[in-house]
Amino acid sequence: MTVTIYDVAREANVSMATVSRVVNGNQNVKPSTRKKVLEVIERLEYRPNAVARGLASKKTTTVGVIIPDISNSIYSEAARGIEDIATMYNYNIILANSDQNEEKEITLLDTMLGKQVDGIVMMSDSVTDKLHHIMKHAPVPIVLAGSVDESNDLPSVNIDYFQASYEAIQLLINNGHKRIAFLSGPLAYTINSKYKLEAYKKALQDANIEIDEQLIISEESSYDSGIEAWETLSAIENPPTAFFAGSDELAIGIIHGAQDDGKNVPEDIEVISFENSKLARMVRPRLTSVAFPLYDIGAVAMRLLTKIMSKEKVEDKVVILPHRIESRQSIKL
Amino acid sequence: MTVTIYDVAREANVSMATVSRVVNGNQNVKPSTRKKVLEVIERLEYRPNAVARGLASKKTTTVGVIIPDISNSIYSEAARGIEDIATMYNYNIILANSDQNEEKEITLLDTMLGKQVDGIVMMSDSVTDKLHHIMKHAPVPIVLAGSVDESNDLPSVNIDYFQASYEAIQLLINNGHKRIAFLSGPLAYTINSKYKLEAYKKALQDANIEIDEQLIISEESSYDSGIEAWETLSAIENPPTAFFAGSDELAIGIIHGAQDDGKNVPEDIEVISFENSKLARMVRPRLTSVAFPLYDIGAVAMRLLTKIMSKEKVEDKVVILPHRIESRQSIKL
DNA sequence: ATGAAAGCGCTAACAG
DNA sequence: CTGTTAGCGCTTTCAT
Numbered sequence: 001m002t003v004t005i006y007d008v009a010r011e012a013n014v015s016m017a018t019v020s021r022v023v024n025g026n027q028n029v030k031p032s033t034r035k036k037v038l039e040v041i042e043r044l045e046y047r048p049n050a051v052a053r054g055l056a057s058k059k060t061t062t063v064g065v066i067i068p069d070i071s072n073s074i075y076s077e078a079a080r081g082i083e084d085i086a087t088m089y090n091y092n093i094i095l096a097n098s099d100q101n102e103e104k105e106i107t108l109l110d111t112m113l114g115k116q117v118d119g120i121v122m123m124s125d126s127v128t129d130k131l132h133h134i135m136k137h138a139p140v141p142i143v144l145a146g147s148v149d150e151s152n153d154l155p156s157v158n159i160d161y162f163q164a165s166y167e168a169i170q171l172l173i174n175n176g177h178k179r180i181a182f183l184s185g186p187l188a189y190t191i192n193s194k195y196k197l198e199a200y201k202k203a204l205q206d207a208n209i210e211i212d213e214q215l216i217i218s219e220e221s222s223y224d225s226g227i228e229a230w231e232t233l234s235a236i237e238n239p240p241t242a243f244f245a246g247s248d249e250l251a252i253g254i255i256h257g258a259q260d261d262g263k264n265v266p267e268d269i270e271v272i273s274f275e276n277s278k279l280a281r282m283v284r285p286r287l288t289s290v291a292f293p294l295y296d297i298g299a300v301a302m303r304l305l306t307k308i309m310s311k312e313k314v315e316d317k318v319v320i321l322p323h324r325i326e327s328r329q330s331i332k333l
Numbered sequence: 334m335t336v337t338i339y340d341v342a343r344e345a346n347v348s349m350a351t352v353s354r355v356v357n358g359n360q361n362v363k364p365s366t367r368k369k370v371l372e373v374i375e376r377l378e379y380r381p382n383a384v385a386r387g388l389a390s391k392k393t394t395t396v397g398v399i400i401p402d403i404s405n406s407i408y409s410e411a412a413r414g415i416e417d418i419a420t421m422y423n424y425n426i427i428l429a430n431s432d433q434n435e436e437k438e439i440t441l442l443d444t445m446l447g448k449q450v451d452g453i454v455m456m457s458d459s460v461t462d463k464l465h466h467i468m469k470h471a472p473v474p475i476v477l478a479g480s481v482d483e484s485n486d487l488p489s490v491n492i493d494y495f496q497a498s499y500e501a502i503q504l505l506i507n508n509g510h511k512r513i514a515f516l517s518g519p520l521a522y523t524i525n526s527k528y529k530l531e532a533y534k535k536a537l538q539d540a541n542i543e544i545d546e547q548l549i550i551s552e553e554s555s556y557d558s559g560i561e562a563w564e565t566l567s568a569i570e571n572p573p574t575a576f577f578a579g580s581d582e583l584a585i586g587i588i589h590g591a592q593d594d595g596k597n598v599p600e601d602i603e604v605i606s607f608e609n610s611k612l613a614r615m616v617r618p619r620l621t622s623v624a625f626p627l628y629d630i631g632a633v634a635m636r637l638l639t640k641i642m643s644k645e646k647v648e649d650k651v652v653i654l655p656h657r658i659e660s661r662q663s664i665k666l
Numbered sequence: 667a668t669g670a671a672a673g674c675g676c677t678a679a680c681a682g
Numbered sequence: 683c684t685g686t687t688a689g690c691g692c693t694t695t696c697a698t
Contacts (some may be wrong), residue, residue, distance in 0.1 A: 335675095337674095337675055337676085338675065338676060339675075339676095349675090349676075349677090350677085350678085352676095353676065353677060353678090356676095357677085381675085381676080382674085382675050382676070383676095384674085384675080384676090385674065385675030385676040385677090386675075386676055386677070387676090388674085388675080388676075388677090389675075389676045389677040389678080390676080390677055390678085391677095
């Protein structure tokens with residue numbers, strides 16, 4: 001029924017080995033016989049069976065990608081970066097959502113390894129010890145993208161979250177604010193607890209501003225949480241005049257909450273965000289935001305993976321991409 | 334090095350066949366020997382090789398997913414629906430972006446078929462004859478998700494775009510508007526040209542409103558295009574007082590354009606959108622929008638695919654999901 | 667430059 | 683209930 005390498009070998013009066021050679025671009029084939037084989041392939045519409053090839057060669061040219069949630073733009077941006085580079089190097093991608101659930105992550109790693117992927121790109125907001133151990137001992141290379149492994153002994157690509165956050169908070173401090181709120185997603189996520197929040201505390205301390213736990217809110221990283229945060233924070237005794245938001249949605253929630261209460265941004269309150277998705281330009285005022293270059297992180301992570309898979313030398317497996325702050329109108333200059 | 338089924342067979346003093354049986358949950362195994370095998374599997378950390386299995390069984394339990402662009406929320410929503418159902422039925426997904434480029438679509442179909450996927454879910458805004466022919470003759474089932482095949486002889490899941498659009502335009506007409514603009518993405522996309530635009534024309538005709546080609550703008554479906562559209566339309570002689578926008582971004586672009594010009598929505602102009610992504614709630618005024626249920630479309634498409642793959646009877650391979658209009662504040666009641 | 671043959675790791679009859 | 687035996691379609695030495 002389906003045509004195999006054997007069929008074209010027979011039709012072309014050569015051996016399977018020769019057909020295999022032309023299919024794989026091996027140079028040790030006389031041009032005339034290559035031509036003959038190619039013709040038969042075309043005529044018979046032969047399509048190599050990648051599964052058989054994978055079994056024989058022990059390479060599948062597919063890599064696994066595990067991300068928390070593809071429907072979240074943060075991750076889908078990264079996924080696009082990963083996929084583009086994968087395509088460039090002729091890999092396909094098996095994509096799966098973990099919902100940031102350790103058990104799913106482990107199951108997913110297992111089924112992907114079972115499918116004999118040649119490597120894995122993983123995004124996880126919380127690399128547990130168990131996960132770390134599994135990744136460390138996996139039979140194929142795994143690189144973390146936009147995900148922090150505190151022991152730093154797994155290949156990964158990130159930006160300097162601490163420094164970026166610190167700079168953002170400083171902008172607020174420099175504009176004279178003493179009451180600065182900190183909003184982020186769950187502190188169970190390493191980036192939030194160990195970098196954004198720590199940077200916030202350090203920045204305030206360095207400026208001799210007292211830390212008020214009331215001003216620190218960690219919830220879901222969503223628009224509605226932003227609105228809620230505004231509601232609770234605007235009602236306290238000495239409400240904040242500036243906000244550091246861990247994501248664009250959070251920032252927009254705050255802004256809309258404030259505007260619905262008749263406040264003006266940035267005149268009455270200032271807001272800086274950490275993400276810079278395309279949403280940042282789709283609000284009024286447009287968001288000033290730390291740029292979190294997800295596409296690049298994904299792309300670089302995949303590129304790193306291709307290098308490791310092909311056993312190229314890589315100087316540094318822990319890469320830190322540069323960051324910047326995109327100035328727009330949600331804070332004063 | 335890696336442990337195979339043969340290793341566990343030897344260690345457990347049974348045949349490969351028996352190991353295969355317990356791994357595959359075949360009931361014809363004495364509980365005691367099942368237990369023994371399971372123990373060895375655990376001890377040796379045996380992990381079945383899905384590639385070998387795929388070669389032998391001719392099933393890979395992976396399906397291909399071809400979408401225009403995963404970083405676009407429209408498609409990533411659908412991808413999530415597809416993946417969730419795939420996971421539920423124990424399939425993995427090979428995901429690839431086509432950028433809505435026919436050549437890439439064809440290449441992708443080919444490499445996925447080469448990888449022996451058990452089926453494919455495809456999203457394409459323009460199913461060309463060539464593509465249609467290839468899909469029609471593919472060796473595995475293919476279902477279209479949120480994509481229209483005019484000949485209607487491929488399995489697909491959609492909503493009634495014409496009817497939904499017609500109802501949206503009618504809302505505008507019922508609010509007394511005579512100058513209604515139509516905005517959408519490229520007319521090369523079937524949904525835009527054959528359904529949204531046709532519905533627009535029909536609705537106007539049915540209401541005896543003259544069609545003014547000036548009011549019909551088809552560009553990229555982006556925020557910036559929305560703003561531009563506002564700029565050009567607000568400058569014409571008898572400018573529109575209501576807008577039908579083919580996507581949320583387009584709608585938001587128009588609203589911001591209008592607001593930047595000092596207009597109020599919906600007092601001065603009314604806008605209805607077609608998408609209802611989470612963005613719809615993240616603008617002021619919030620968007621009234623036709624709900625395009627991408628997640629459901631993806632999920633139902635995948636479910637349909639599982640049925641076809643397992644040769645279940647399916648009453649109708651062309652499914653039309655119900656639609657609704659989500660009322661918010663961008664049009665008056 | 668080309669062919670022969672031995673697997674890759676597993677499933678699936680077929681026996682028993 | 684369990685074992686034997688062919689393959690699945692291709693890559694890869696090893697010869698020639």
